Amino acid sequence: MTLKIGVIGTGAIGRDHIRRVTKSLAGAEIIAVTDVNQQAAEAVIKEFKLNATLYKDDVDLIQDSRIEAVFITSWGQAHESSVLKAIEAKKFVFCEKPLATTAEGCMRIVEAEMAYGNPLVQVGFMRRYDSGYKKLKEAIDQNTIGEPLLMHCAHRNANVAERYSTDMAIHDTLIHEIDVLRWLINDDYVSAQVFYPRKTKHALPHLKDPQMVMLETESGVMINVEIFVNCTYGYDIQCEIVGEEGLLRLPDEAHVQVRKGGQIGKEIGMDWQERFAHAYDVEVQDFIDNVLDKGTVSGPTAWDGYIAAVTADACVKAQISGVKETIELAQCPDFYKKEKPAAKVVY
Amino acid sequence: MTLKIGVIGTGAIGRDHIRRVTKSLAGAEIIAVTDVNQQAAEAVIKEFKLNATLYKDDVDLIQDSRIEAVFITSWGQAHESSVLKAIEAKKFVFCEKPLATTAEGCMRIVEAEMAYGNPLVQVGFMRRYDSGYKKLKEAIDQNTIGEPLLMHCAHRNANVAERYSTDMAIHDTLIHEIDVLRWLINDDYVSAQVFYPRKTKHALPHLKDPQMVMLETESGVMINVEIFVNCTYGYDIQCEIVGEEGLLRLPDEAHVQVRKGGQIGKEIGMDWQERFAHAYDVEVQDFIDNVLDKGTVSGPTAWDGYIAAVTADACVKAQISGVKETIELAQCPDFYKKEKPAAKVVY
Amino acid sequence: MTLKIGVIGTGAIGRDHIRRVTKSLAGAEIIAVTDVNQQAAEAVIKEFKLNATLYKDDVDLIQDSRIEAVFITSWGQAHESSVLKAIEAKKFVFCEKPLATTAEGCMRIVEAEMAYGNPLVQVGFMRRYDSGYKKLKEAIDQNTIGEPLLMHCAHRNANVAERYSTDMAIHDTLIHEIDVLRWLINDDYVSAQVFYPRKTKHALPHLKDPQMVMLETESGVMINVEIFVNCTYGYDIQCEIVGEEGLLRLPDEAHVQVRKGGQIGKEIGMDWQERFAHAYDVEVQDFIDNVLDKGTVSGPTAWDGYIAAVTADACVKAQISGVKETIELAQCPDFYKKEKPAAKVVY
């Protein structure tokens, strides 16, 4: 029993997921690919010796009746249209973030999925599959630190490409915190504000860097996230949750300790692919397993994609306005409601 | 050669400094004490077998011509008057924080000291003498991380007494960060804003806890300080400085590692006296040594006391207003100007 | 292209490798199984819905011409015979440790493989695939700490089953250090000595626990390994290498930091399956990839299996004699010689 997958978009992450499915994970096969850049798609077929049909576009690929699941790894702007087509064709969808570039677009997907009547779509927020974040989540759900009150987070990249712009700090960087932090504490955001500290000399003139985002949730949890994409020293993801009974901190990666030349040190990685390599594996295997074994998807939903879109929009608005912007979400449909963890009891 | 000291106020910290001078430090002797509670003063004389005169008030004590230095460890409201009298009598002064309860009061001391013409006053901001903060300062002055851009700090107490009020979070708690952070980065504050996250159930109804203070400096450094005085788990002081070339973090205290019952753990202390015990020793020894050996004082000045007062006032205003409050400082007189560390060169 | 695998022995680790190949890894399929306990084998087929033939014994299974690789996960005593049959049938072999229970048995396999003329056998020493050990190896090969001089290691289990005997401390516990430590430093052992410290009250009367093994290598590196299988607190693997220019230490696993109740703590796992889960995955995927893509095996060889057997025998002898026992190895055939890392240059 092998899951038959078609991939739309064979760029960086598309190629990586194809490699993953083909060389690292169990239970699935890439049987079709497409890309507006057909040569890119062809090259990937060759590289991984795929036994796959090359389609001219997503429409054709989705129509291939052998295909059970579609991976959407094209540019963000193209996601909505492909997702809607896939839902229409009753295919399972693994869609890289963003689900759609607008809240309205996300809502259209939500409605299409609800109209179909069963979960089909998983959004590629892979941090939920990182072992550190999973342990944070477990600890919170087990009430290890009581009710969360505050979070201190940082998202630091050593550097970014020239085309990286101030708003990408929200759409491409903060977006991962937007998804994972509310998931961690089972809460939703109500407002966002953005502050600009002193700018690093390592940022190009068009980029504000670092930035500090302050998010507030329904239950009053206050979250500050430092975004610093020219920190030079490494790819560093920090997350600290302060609760009524204690504090949790995301661990640094395990690295060999070196004692040498008057220093006790360990490495810190420089890129996100490496940092979250295992999370991507677990994420995609989980998608495959759910579809194959249970005929459904778990993981981040279209609704999570919608919330990320609304929140990111508010953050970008706050980047420009300089003031606190309200985050107004539609009512969560029953279709997407998860059971909250049982009432917490301090032990 | 022994420094002759008179102590005004023999409460908690007064008694502790007397013990320190008598039982732990070199070069000084307590030869006079006073307290509005005369019995308290008498008890301390007995406890430490001091060969000291008990005076009825600060006026009498300061007049004792044998006394070379005065320790002012009475309640905050009483400090200004005692400091001014001591300056008038040309005595060296070690004054516990606050120097005075108002900016105007601090300014009167500044002017009196300048009128006298030589430094006489040291304010009891002991964190500057903590080995962790000293190493942070050294690293910054040696340009280890380039220009500072952001700071993330936390000041957490396990719990507080019932009388602890929301504004004490500024005057008694944040006050130490107010002094030490600007000293670390050779900068001054320009604004303050206060945020209230979800309240812990462990705080009494009259107290807002935790609080989050956001300070900005002249050069644009943005500092967030979490104040959380019912964190339950320990006395925890965190300080992280993010610079253009890297990051510095104040170390936790060294404690024995225990591996037991599925856990790798170490203790975290519960009280500030213990956490900063060594810093107090170094601070007071430094005062004694400077006066004895060089006839002057180093360490936090009356001007530092003035800045702390202005900044704390702005923070309290911000606690009430909820908006960003400007911090306006008088021009720093040449008398108090320190040479800045040499222009930084990244290595 | 899928590697067709037959499994001999569907006990604990056999079942786990079947699960791994079927549910976690890419490129292979279990198409046949056998076990002296036929019901156990049948149960595993059912559990993982394998499309696999159940054979009555290893002879029959190996003869199945579709099978390209054989996993030997039966009891240790049965390994040699199955490995020899598989080599005879020109199948690739992944054999759990031990390769054989005697040095002579291992040598027979070595000779059979050399007679065949190409590498066929990989021994299941999975630590070489653990990310921590891999980083240690890289650091040593890159000469980060110059020439190794000393190693301090510990292998601790929370507890063991009643049937665990004193010599199993060598054959089942130390065996992993025996393989991985010489691999780390590109060296071979010349002697072994065993010491018995004070016995823990948690060990049953028939078991000496803890034990301390001292190994010496050709180049004079001295290694002490603490074996402590009733340490109660967790499964704890320590490895420290002291070199001429510095020191390397195997990291503890990354776990969430918790600050609570006067403690800063993190979890330490209780079992080895969890500790080395990822290493097993990488190990078996590496076997599959090498066979599929390159038609060979890499990883621990039959020669490594031979060395482990000789060394373990000397350690058991030393357990009984109490004195230093010499370890005498046959000359390494060219067939098994690996290129040593290039001459080390201190940087």
Add this chain to the structure above:
Amino acid sequence: MTLKIGVIGTGAIGRDHIRRVTKSLAGAEIIAVTDVNQQAAEAVIKEFKLNATLYKDDVDLIQDSRIEAVFITSWGQAHESSVLKAIEAKKFVFCEKPLATTAEGCMRIVEAEMAYGNPLVQVGFMRRYDSGYKKLKEAIDQNTIGEPLLMHCAHRNANVAERYSTDMAIHDTLIHEIDVLRWLINDDYVSAQVFYPRKTKHALPHLKDPQMVMLETESGVMINVEIFVNCTYGYDIQCEIVGEEGLLRLPDEAHVQVRKGGQIGKEIGMDWQERFAHAYDVEVQDFIDNVLDKGTVSGPTAWDGYIAAVTADACVKAQISGVKETIELAQCPDFYKKEKPAAKVVY
């Protein structure tokens, strides 16, 4: 009330204790000094502006009736004679290690002190006053890890002077472990063995470095101590105690964490003076306080000095013989018996 001290030997450590008493500690005064190098003694008087008599030798100094306590900080060979004279004169003695260079010499001091009838002598084993070791001791006495079974220790210096010889690894380096380890676990040694790992290229031809010492105690605890005095990277003191219920590890010193250039690092100090600076202060203050307040000494006794001498002799013998050497101690006189901590109860 000030303790009047005379100092015999104003070399490195003598000068440092004089500085300590004069500039850092409370309650004592140096009123007399002597040194076979009279100019050295004179220079120290000048440097610290001591109001002290310069004596021509220890005989004259000890006779000064004002002197209440004698610090013996001359070369090791001169200690015994000065200690005996001081006991005869009924002076308190703080004697740097070694108490005497032979077991017999130590025993003569033990007998002289017992003849006098009250404790007079404290030996300068300062590690007992280090906060890390003190916390280890507390944890053991509180039975945190049950009965100790094994200890892993390391004593590493970045480098040593040319005159440092193989036996000094015992007399000047291991000596501190010899004292502090048995104190930690309330036990005595019964045997010693020395192993020589591969030699570092950084050691001069006449020096064996590193060395590995294996000590066994009465209760069967097995201790291995790595001595490595050309480790190049820092001054590194490690101590790990493995008990029936868990493990304790001496902490590294607290240092600022730096994240920079792909590394997370912190400093490790290069010299022992700095590492144990605070321990020396606490040690000497403790001597002063005990003599002044209670008319006695606590801390390492003449008997501890005797045990250190016997143990060190056995270790040197073992360095030469290569075999396990027995350590035979005289019966501990009641005079020196400390109450053992109450019977341990596991919690």
